[in-house]
Amino acid sequence: MKNEELFHRVYRENYPKVISLCLGFVSGDRDKANDLAQETFIRVWENLGSFRNEASISTWIYRITVNTCLTYKTRKKDLPLTTDLVEEESADVQKTELQFRAMYRCIDTLSQINKSIILLELDQVPQQEIAGIMGMSHEALRTRIHRIKSQLSKCVKNG
Numbered sequence: 001m002k003n004e005e006l007f008h009r010v011y012r013e014n015y016p017k018v019i020s021l022c023l024g025f026v027s028g029d030r031d032k033a034n035d036l037a038q039e040t041f042i043r044v045w046e047n048l049g050s051f052r053n054e055a056s057i058s059t060w061i062y063r064i065t066v067n068t069c070l071t072y073k074t075r076k077k078d079l080p081l082t083t084d085l086v087e088e089e090s091a092d093v094q095k096t097e098l099q100f101r102a103m104y105r106c107i108d109t110l111s112q113i114n115k116s117i118i119l120l121e122l123d124q125v126p127q128q129e130i131a132g133i134m135g136m137s138h139e140a141l142r143t144r145i146h147r148i149k150s151q152l153s154k155c156v157k158n159g
Contacts, residue, residue, distance in 0.1 A: 003048055011041055011044075019033055019034070020123050021066070021069070021119050022069060025119065026069075026072075027101070027105070028104050032072075036068055036069055037065075040061070040064055040068045044064060058129075062120065062125065066133065070116070099156075105155075110148065118149075127142060127145070
């Protein structure tokens, strides 16, 4: 398979995961997430020839995504998330949007490592794979996820 064909297949299969992870890093800002996803896939394209199959390609792409997002976060401080909502027809939609924003505000309070871990967990990446991406044992990861979830529950409840 040619690099271009491989890239298109990898892009189609991994774009939803990458954009979801990027959205988590930028508190749901779709424009910033699209920019980060584009930057991620530029790096994937540039390095596809050097991929060594030591891990699955999706793990490799997650690692590139996390690194791209962490680099962005250290380069540029995000503006505070506003709570102004466009008036919606349904109160349910507004409630869901507020919960979504509250969750991301709480996720934003986490350290960059914990934020990476929980975003991967929320994206339903298998814990063994997350442990590999983050360079820790599965048991250490499980303990960390439990603590992160507890911290997030308290944060969301306390608003």
